[in-house]
Amino acid sequence: MASIVPRPRKSGEITYQVKWRQDGEWQGEKFGDPDPEIGRQQAEQFQALVEAHGNRWPHGWVKGHGFVEPDTDPNDPLLTDFATRYVDRLTGIDERTREDYHREIRIHFALLQHTRTDGAVRPATIGNLTQDDVTDWVRIEEAGERNPDDPEGWLRRPADPKSIANRHGLLYCIVQSAIEASPQLRTANCCSRTRLPRADNEIQEEMCFLEREEYQRIAAELTDPDARDLADWLVGTGMRWSEATALRISDLSLNTDRPTVSVQRAWKKAKTGTPGGAFYLGPPKTKKARRLLRLSSAQVDMARRLSTGRRHDDYLFRAAKGGPWKHANFYNRKWKPAVAAAVAKGFPKAPRLHDLRHTHVSWLIAARIPLPAIQVRLGHESIQTTVDRYGHLVQGLDDDIATAVEAAMGAPAPTVVGLRPVASA
Template sequence: MAYIQERPHKNGAVTYQVRWIEGGGRTGEKQSERFGDRGSAEQFRDLVNAHGQHWPHGWVSGRGFVEPETHPGDVPIADYANRYVDRLTGIEDRTREDYHREVRLHFSVLRHTDAYGQEHPATICTLTQDDVTDWVRAEEKGEQDPADPEKWTRRPADPKSIANRHGLLYCIVQSAIDADPQLRTANCCKATKLPRVDDHTVEEMTFLERDEYQRIAAEITDPDARDLADWLVGTGMRWGEATALKVSDLNLIADRPSVNVQRAWKKAKKGAPGGAFYLGPPKTKKARRLLRLSPVQVDLARRLVTGLGPDDYVFRAAMGGAWRHANFYNRKWKPAVEAAVKKGLPKRPRIHDLRHTHVSWLIASRIPLPAIQIRLGHESIQTTVDRYGHLEQGLDDDIASAVEAAMGVPAPRTGLRQVV
């Protein structure tokens, strides 16, 4: 418990020092605060005791209670973030719902530490670079349940999730800078050092050799499911793009047969009418693309669309409707993979790994990454490089040979005096 110790001075004056151990435990740090009169010391002692042997909230040593800084038009960061998300245009309802969830679960815990070391709920105006750094570290670490150390109040976030949330926070803070009237003059997220994505295993990509894929395909007993798997690994299309293809998207009689990727299945917001999925645009602007088809893929497509109308799906489940990912995975893909594993397959690929496998086959054939970016529909070449650049080791020999050839030719020497 906190107690008062009188401190007499040579001039006859007496000061009163409130002393306690932080947190009340034996291992806590010794704390003290000095007062000029006993009444003030007694009031402060009672506050320390009421706060469980901690400094009273808002109290600054040597200064007393200090009000947090305020700014005109300032609001809690979560409130401002929700307003920002509500006003976003050009996004789907599902995306808006996801952003609101991020604000509710992660931005609401942002704290601001003032110049005196006191913590306050963060606002759009008071948030600092140090506050953002502290928040990133807290996201990395997570928060364990005080009542049960085996459980989590908030689980540790992986680097990719942290980067995505930080990117959203950056845009929110920037909007306060661009606001009229302006609420901030600088973006406190600009210099944040984020965890490196490659320091952790975020997405365990699996690349199949051709014979490994064939071992799985041989276990898919449903011919319609086998056709879809062959198409996915042969084109590199996303699941939502391939299963949304309609007969009218195919051009099979031209000199350069192709498929037009112009729609994909989207997950609807909770409670939306019409079911859990709907047809919308592809993932990015560059995901709208024409894919050249090989002769094998042309034959496959012709066989599938014979007798169908322009609006019919190219790939159809047993009842004639579009495939659903969960049904395909649980009833077709997973049993085939497990059967192949029992026979010695050393990998357990997901459906999305067929897209990764397609890329690995292209790189093995020395297709350059910019061409792969276009084929996959990546918005940025950086995405392609970050995800698949490490597979280009097959070009090392060519690079070494080119360097050797260049260095092996003596450079012309001019301006030298000839020695006879």
């Protein structure tokens, strides 16, 4: 509880000090006026503010100065307002992505604040945001917020490093647009030197790699032949679920010396409330995800069997009623029971559906397929993505590398004829 202590001065004037303990330390603010009654009223009002803030300094109050009005420059809009307009004007993204960006602004960018050099906290604007403000925000994202009513619960869970990096990347682009605006709203990007949490500092859900015999143990529990076909295709091609289930008969090219399948569309999440369902067909995840995949003879046989008697616009993989597979249905009704049955028989792993893509890569690396070739097959936009996710699997080539280095270093130096050292004077 805050208290008011009168402090008479030698002049006869009375000031009133509001005192309270905050984090174990005494805090205080003085109020005075030639009219003692007015000074007393000011102290009582401030006392009520302190108590309303849980015996802490009121938000935005500067000791000795009171509340300092926030900037009202119309040419320096609030960061969240500027960010919202930026996202509204973005081109080349689907509406679901735009909706995701708006959610990031509402929930996470709203945590950004500007702290002045005098310690006063102000709403973040596109012009006043500093590198320290961005660093403070990253720490808030990393720490999360506990539920005061439940020590084990969270009001906002800690964000993982990847999510923080993605949000920081969006913020960087927004601030950069203010630099490039006309008229210019900033001269430097306060996000350019942010030290982000390292992704390898957290324990993430590990990828599960299956040996061929291990995959066969799970596949044997897929009693539905259509489900087995789809699982075999996923692990045999490394395609994403959204790509494989979007394939049509017309995407196949089987009657050639190099039979292929063309990946040119994928299922995407629709904007919330969109009529027609939660998913729609759109382009693949990245530009390089639009690709041709060479098919094995077994995959060609499967594709011919599934496409016989079908129209060119039919889906290659069809659920019981003839439509495309839904991820939730396949996972809950086919994949999950199959894994559970294998585990009940002593199988030691619990792979997810996406682990079939990881398994495909592990098989390619074991066969010494170079990472750039794997990047193309998976449709990764950058080789860095392939290296970051699967580079640790290349350790199997260490012996070959060591042998090559030893051979190179152990070779005798070539003899150069006709050269003589320069005699010293």
